[in-house]
Amino acid sequence: MTLELDSVIDHNALGLSDEDLISLYRNMVLARKLDERMWALNRQGRVPFVVSVSGHEATQVGAAAAIDPSRDWSLPYYRDAAFALAIGMSPEDVLAGVFSKASDPSSGGRQMPAHWSEPDLNILTQSSVIGVQYPHACGIAYQLQRSGSDSVVLVDGGEGSTSEGDWHEAMNFAGIHKLPVIFLIQNNLYAISVPAASGVAGQVADRAAGYGMPGIVVDGNNVLDVYGAMTAAVDRARSGEGPTLIEAKTYRYYAHTSDDDDKLYRSREEVELWRRKDPIPAFRQYLVEQRVLSDALEKEIDAEVTETIATAVKSTESSPDPTDPLSHVYANPIEPETAVTEIEQEPDGxxxxxxxxxxxxxxxxxxxxxxxxxxxxxxxxxxxxxxxxxxxxxxxxxxxxxxxxxxxxxxxxxxxxxxxxxxxxxxxxxxxxxxxxxxxxxxxxxxxxxxxxxxxxxxxxxxxxxxxxxxxxxxxxxxxxxxxxxxxxxxxxxxxxxxxxxxxxxxxxxxxxxxxxxxxxxxxxxxxxxxxxPTGDHRVPIGKAALRRIGSDLTIIAYGTMSHFSVEAAGKLAEEGIEASVLDLRSLRPLDWPSIEAAVKRTSKVLIVHEDNKFLGFGAEVAAQIGEKSFEWLDAPVSRYATPEIPAFPFALALEAQVMPNVEGIIEHARALAHY
Ligand SMILES: Cc1ncc(C[n+]2csc(CCOP(=O)(O)OP(=O)(O)O)c2C)c(N)n1
CATH class of the missing domain: 3.40.50.970 (Thiamin diphosphate (ThDP)-binding fold, Pyr/PP domains)
Structure with missing residues (x-):
């Protein structure tokens, strides 16, 4: 399956005005100069780490020009600085990440630079993990499609990322649902040091056929070629025809990151050869031939971009550092404060x-x-x-x-x-x-x-x-x-x-x-x-344990099936004169510590039961917290009853019965603890 493209190197056929062309050119120059500046800052020891975009500008600027950040979504990857700038992030935004400043809109200095996020531009936060963004793009696209929107989603990655399962799973899902997603793969021939020939079987674009979508190859060093392919893919997605895979062939000029030495795996001759295909001089030449770019305008753009970057470096470097590494773990942090002291009443129903x-x-x-x-x-x-x-x-x-x-x-x-x-x-x-x-x-x-x-x-x-x-x-x-x-x-x-x-x-x-x-x-x-x-809007708060039974000799702490078994065991223990409380945790994270503490104080003996194996099982955390915070209240060591150290339960009932904690086992452990 192929996507028909008109003459993609003629800007008139693409509907681009002279102003559009100059804007594309300026964005490419801005990205290149900023990249070189960041690389220099790294070499001067002023920033610890940079990811370089040089070489990829045409692909990224061409792609950004084809979507509208006020309604479309994008999931750019770490090499996408030119995309980020072209879609609306400022040089200050980019540099705030590089200097890890409080003003970094992507993460407030929590992530490495170039891990883009900007809700105001519909850029979903990206991580360092290769390939994970593709299913996210499908989730967004599914929601857009379902809500009747004609917005589209652009998701980017390198050719290396197309080896990840997440990429294939996402391509499959996008194909099944004809989602409005554009997969833009920037093939720069290397995944760090691994040549594409060792990482990618066949051609990336050919894989599209297997997922029922068009796959096209573009010259990633030609901004108009990329823009043409992108606009066709965007039109296709907007009109409900489904996803497109675009493979943009390009090259990166610097090492993978500032921590990499590409001389180990690429010859200087090869790099030089690709430098001759540099997208910026090539586009400049086109603009000169088209009489869109004069010498004066070129100089003006150069000077303006240089000044913009210098100003941004100055203001960002001296801006405040982030101060708080502990906030925003949860949007709704829950810290249980009150202990349960009574048996929970059953609701109606x-x-x-x-x-x-x-x-x-x-x-x-x-x-x-x-x-x-x-x-x-x-x-x-x-x-x-x-x-x-x-x-x-x-x-x-x-x-x-x-x-x-x-x-x-x-x-x-x-x-x-x-x-x-x-x-x-x-x-x-x-x-x-x-x-x-x-x-x-x-x-x-x-x-x-x-x-x-x-x-x-x-x-x-x-x-x-x-x-x-x-x-x-x-x-x-x-x-x-x-x-x-x-x-x-x-x-x-x-x-x-x-x-x-x-x-x-x-x-x-x-x-x-x-x-x-x-x-x-x-x-x-x-x-x-x-x-x-219960019907209606019955809620059980997250972070609140439930007392299933109250007894003064010991507390059995459990959850799930083991809570159920523990209640049964406590009933039988009572027949022999041992009164056990049963605390059903219900919530493991957050943990209802106040209720555990109250139980320890009330009974001074604790048996923790779970059906996971014991070593580093959840009971280890509960026992550790009791030891740390309530040691003085204990009359016996905290006891744990859990599955022995086997990988999982065997099939034969005779075998499973020997290892899965059960009512009799709870009774035995509770009895031993009660008599301690
Ligand atoms: C899941 C995962 N595995 C390994 C890495 C380490 N790693 C970071 S970038 C990279 C290469 C990615 O290459 P490619 O997708 O082609 O993109 P490029 O960097 O060439 O633009 C690797 C292996 C990672 N970040 N995530």
Whole structure:
């Protein structure tokens, strides 16, 4: 499939005026001179690190000219300084990143330079992680398409990034949904030192065919060629025809970054050869021939750009440094302050099980907020999820609001990032916790730290529902407990309901929270846990534990299935005269420390139970905090009952029964502790 282009090197055919041409030229000169200035600042020891754009100016300036930042979105990568300038960031903005100043609009000095972000220009924050931006672009595009907008999304990267799974997952999704996305790959022949021949099979542009979109190659050193291809792709996207892949062939003149030595892997002859194709003199020549650029105007532009940069360097270098590394971890920081001291009363509601509660909760939330989108593998009707949690949502709310994604977990999370940025309320289902691992990067490196890394300028209100845990004959890949991995991550909130009412209430709180929340659903309890299912806007606050039972001999701290088991165990312990409290944490991050502390003070003995393995499991954190902060109140060492050090539960019931914590085991551990 090819995209038909008219004569792309004739600016008249492209509808560009003389002023447009001069603007393109000035932007290219500005980017080059600023790049050279930044490189010099680095060599003078005034800035620690720079990423160079020199060589890529035509590609980036041509691309920026084809989109409108007042309505279109862009996800530029770290080499995109010329793009950033051309789309509307100022030299001061760029330099504020390089000098890591408080005024850095991208991150307030939190990220390396050239990690662009500017909500006012619809530039979504970018990280250092290669390839993660592509699913974000699709999430934004999905939301734009769904809302009937004719805006488009431009996402950039190097040819090296097209080896990442995220790129392929995004290309696939964009192709399936005919999303208004333009994938612009700046092929400069190297990914740091690795030549494209060793990193890319075939031609990047040829890959488009496999994803049902046009793939075109442009001369990335010819700004008009790039602009022509871009405007055609933008027109295509605006008119609903779908995505385009553009491969711009170009070259970078300096090393990968100021920390790299390109002499190790590129000959000087090769660099010189490419320098002869420098896009700026070539365009200058074109403008002179077209009588658009006179000597006088060229000098004027040179002088103006030089002066602009000098002024920007001066003002930025002396501007204030950032001062606060602790703010903006969460848009809604929650610090539990009061301890629970009474057994939580059940709300009113029809009796039902946990999975029914989740399904009803989702229906209620979808009905009350049309920004909410539910997606994941098999979630759409008629299947409605492998556990039926999402049953009926597609029928009730439409195929655009409750839909199946391709089998690609990084994409699922990455889509949510883009959707959240574009104003949706994404609620993703990961089919089993065991399969969330391909999405780890998108959760930990992206979703959870976007608020922090953008200095609070982007929020990520996304909920991820994850069935987890054992006890259902699920074996090694349908039984895992993943809470320790994710509770470790600042920026993420992690909750675990163990009753139908909590499932509804925590889900609502998660969906209303401006931060990403992972809801771990103990799938053993889907049908085992029964209770009232509240209707209306029942909420369970994030960061609030629940006392399930009160006894004075010891406290069992648990969550999920183990909370359920602990209540049963406490009942049996009472028959032998041991009175145990059961504290169901419900929220792992933030942790309800006041309620734990109150429990320690009340009973002086604590047993922590979880079905993850013990070493560095969540209980280690709880035990450490008790040891640190409440040691004097203890009458016995904190005890932990958890799974032995095996990778996951075996399939055979006879084997699983030996390793998964159970009611009898809780009783034994509690008894030993009570008699300590
Ligand atoms: C996931 C990931 N792996 C490795 C790196 C280290 N790294 C940074 S840039 C880069 C090369 C990228 O090359 P390419 O995508 O072609 O872009 P270019 O820098 O050439 O413009 C690598 C390997 C990273 N940042 N992220």
């Amino acid at each position: 029809e009796q039902g099980n946990l999975i029914t509660a989740i399904n009803r909760g989702l229906h209620s939330l979808m009905a009350s907020d049309d920004r909410m989108l539910v997606f994941g593998e098999d979630v759409a009707d008629p299947k409605g999820g492998v556990f039926k949690a999402t049953k009926g949502l597609t029928d009730a709310f439409g195929a655009d609001r409750a839909f199946n994604t391709p089998l690609a977990e990084a994409l699922v999370i990455g889509l949510g990032v883009g959707m959240a940025a574009a104003g949706a309320r994404p609620c993703a289902e990961i089919q089993f916790a065991d399969f969330i691992h391909p999405g780890f990067n998108q959760i930990v490196s992206e979703l959870a730290r976007i608020h922090y890394r953008s200095n609070g300028r982007w929020n990520m209100p996304m909920t991820i529902r994850v069935p987890y845990g054992g006890g259902i004959h699920g074996a090694m890949y349908h039984s895992q407990s993943i809470e320790a991995f994710y509770s470790h991550v600042p920026g993420l909130k992690v909750v675990v309901p163990s009753t139908p009412a909590d499932a509804v209430g925590l889900l609502r709180s998660a969906m209303e929270d401006p931060d990403p929340v992972m809801v771990l659903e103990p799938k053993k309890l889907y049908r085992l846990a029964n209770g009232p299912i």
